[in-house]
Amino acid sequence: MTSQDARRELGVLVNSKYPVIYIETWEEGRTTDTLALVAEDLGIPLYVWTVTEGLARAGGAPIYNTQEPAQVLAQISHMESDGLFLLKDFHKYLDQAVIVRKLRDLAQQFRRARRAIVISSPEIKIPIELEKDVALFSLGLPDESELNQLVVSEIRDLTAKFRIKQELTPDLIPELARALRGLTLEEVRRVLTQALLEGYRLDAGTIERIRSDRTKLIKDQGVLEFLKVEVGLASVGGLARLKAWLEKRRGAFSLEAARYGLDPPKGILIMGVQGCGKSLSAKAVAREWNMQLLKFDSSGLFEKFVGESEKNLRKSLQVAEAVAPCVLWIDEIEKVFPHAALGSESDAGLSLRLFGTFLTWMQERKSPVFLVATSNDISALPPELLRKGRFDEIFFVDLPSLEERKSIFSIHLGRRKQDAAKFDLEKLATAAAGFGGAEIEQAVTSALYCAFAQKAPLTAEMVLKEIQSTYPLSVTLKEKIDTLREWARLRAVPAN
Ligand SMILES: Nc1ncnc2c1ncn2[C@@H]1O[C@H](COP(=O)(O)OP(=O)(O)O)[C@@H](O)[C@H]1O
Ligand SMILES: [Mg+2]
Missing domain, CATH: 1.10.8.60 (Helicase, Ruva Protein; domain 3)
Structure with a gap:
């Protein structure tokens, strides 16, 4: 979403007297800037707190003795005026009973005024006791129009500061901005600066370079990968029904389709026999529809840092939305959300939470992200995933005729x-x-x-x-294939 939209929506939340607003974001700078604008819109002051500085009115000196989390809450409760209080990194203290209690008391007090505590964090960790007082807000990643603005102003600044040969025609600016989708504003600035200062020039080649920088950046984050696909559906043998289904929906992501009132397709699950073209088809769709392909790598989700999985999943889904229209390919989805793990105690509910986040996203996402999930082992999948309406269609890929x-x-x-x-x-x-x-x-x-x-x-x-x-x-796998077929006969559409 653009910071403009965020500014408006946050304003509405404050006016509705939500005492605590929890912003999910990776961008502290963008959050602070946006909140400053919200405060300005509403004509109330913005205060910012960090554990090192304490509480200070934006641009002013810190208030004495407000560094401790409990101290700052006490301070806020004594202040009379309206105001926004951005508490940076405060999510780290939400596991302390005293802090939670104090926040609840404050919330009661706040309901009568245009005062709100804002907590921004890349992960959502809200204690149950606070859930009723908290409005959750997701800042998302910057969208195309915001990127466009940023690109124009950054190029202006950089070319003024350095001797950069500007040979990019204005019509290519939107393409440059598109190449930056999926990145945070901070990453965008870094990538742009590096790309411009590398050869002290800006031309069509810069866009290519930026695209590959983005690919690398996202890959290093561990869960998503931007893939280039060489082949389309013509390189997939057989699977005529799957191809026909896809053919019919070609163009469903276009502006015309939207004007016509068509909803873009949401996604398909391709299950079936190994080595028969499931992954190949998933990739080929992107090429065929001329969309960016993003591959979801589940090993990155679990292995990178313990406790980061949820954050990583949400971030990946936001990147996909920022890049949309795109194809998000989840290969072997049974490994991402194994049925067996969902009920188990061993991971303290992590798998269940991840799965819940994913289902919610499937249901509620607004951007045209076409999800293609593939699976070799349907029995390992949670049945909730297969329920009607989750996917537009479930295809079964059999051995070729x-x-x-x-x-x-x-x-x-x-x-x-x-x-x-x-x-x-x-x-x-x-x-x-x-x-x-x-x-x-x-x-x-x-x-x-x-x-x-x-x-x-x-x-x-x-x-x-x-x-x-x-x-x-x-x-060798005859029995397994027979079972698959039997399962698919009732629940899936033949792809062949
Ligand atoms: N229907 C097909 N048409 C053309 N090539 C195929 C087909 N099925 C499999 N292949 C070849 O086998 C490789 C592996 O198939 P893949 O799509 O990964 O199988 P899976 O169904 O297990 O995902 C493909 O990259 C492709 O080269
Ligand atoms: Mg495969």
Whole structure:
């Protein structure tokens, strides 16, 4: 959301006499600036507190003896006037009973005036006792129009200060701003400055550089990755129904569609047999629809720092919203939200909270983020996720049919500079009964190694030999696949 929107909405909260406003944000600077504007709008003073300085009116000297959290609350309770009190990092003290008690008392007192305590924090930790007094507000990441403004003013400042060759045409400014979506204002400033000062020039190349800086920055945060996708749905063999579904919704994210009154599609779950093109399809959608692809990496969610998972999840979802329209791909979603973990005591409810956050987001998100979740093991998923309405559709990907195998052979031969028309696809596909797409690809590449070693052109016989020496997974996993099919027969739509 823009700081403008935040300014308006926060003003409304203060006027509605919420005693405590809890702002979820990674951007303390932006919060302080926004609150200063809110205070100005309302004609009330802004006070800022830090544990090192104590409480001070914005721009003024700190009030004596207000550094301690309990002291500052006592001080505030003695003050008569209206006002906003931004307590930085105060969430750290919300596990102390005395502090919580004092806050509750203050809340009672505040309900009669335009006074509010504002706590800003990147994580949401509100004690149950306080829940009724607290208005939760999410600042979100800056949106396109705010980024545009910032880009224009930063470029002006930087080019005035340094000798920068400005060769970026004004029509490219919005594109530059778009390349910065998903970052906080502070990150935006840093990335812009670095990019401009690297070669002391600003041109179309700078945008590329900024995009790759953003990719790296987000990746380092551990949970999300901006991916470039080379291939579209034409590189996916078979899965005609899935493709038709997607084809029908192409353009559903456009302005025209919105004017027409269409809601953008929310997302699909693709479940089914391993190695048959689930992940491939997820990626291809982004390319096909010409949208940015964001991959969600669950290992980053859990392993980075204990206790940071919730924060990381919320941040990732906000990044996706800031980048929208985009495709958010959650591969093997059963690993992110394993059913088994949800009821268990071992993680003190963390999995449950994460799952709750995610479901709420699925339900309430406003930005056009098309979610594509893939899963190999549906039995490991919490049933709540599969309930009607969570996804637009649940697709089941089965082993490819004869015709589908033919087209998969053709795709993979073609991708390796072979003329598929010269191969007896019928024969190959017949021999590869029970093979998945990945196994078909493997047969083609292995045969190519042979051909290369023999310094001979690739022949159907070489591929056939590879097929015959492969024992496809579908044989070993027959029971598992049967169970999947049975499950899917009742609950999913066939993708093939
Ligand atoms: N239907 C298909 N069409 C073309 N290639 C496929 C297909 N299915 C699998 N492959 C090949 O196998 C690789 C692995 O498949 P993937 O989509 O990751 O399988 P999974 O269903 O397990 O997610 C793909 O990158 C692709 O090269
Ligand atoms: Mg996969």
